[in-house]
Amino acid sequence: MAGMAALPVDAYDHDDPLEILRMLPRRFHEQFKAEYEPAAAAAQRVQGYRQLQDLLRLWRLRAVAYSAPGFEDRFQAVRGAVRTCRLEGSVPIEEAIPDWPDRR
DSSP states (O other), rough: OOOOOOOOOOOOEEEEEEEEEEHHHGGGGGHHHHHHHHHHHHSSSSGGGHHHHHHHHHHHHHHHHHTTTTHHHHHHHHHHHHTTTTTTTTTOHHHSSSTTTHHH
């Protein structure tokens, strides 16, 4: 079978639900499971498979963000700024994402 490629048996899957739960702070586990279970059930239908992939990718990215050092402090600072309508320490989106005007 020349030209055939295969993944190693122990290939790491970043979107594995167990890996996401391992990385995700415990307080988010129930929310993840509540969203995962119906998406996994829907994936039994062909049209639902992409929805499951998207959900797992989103939660993987959330897990990375939520488990990053300092996330909770930054999150609370943003909540406080939104609640009080203060912009100190914020950055215009054009500065944070240089090609922002081109993305619209």
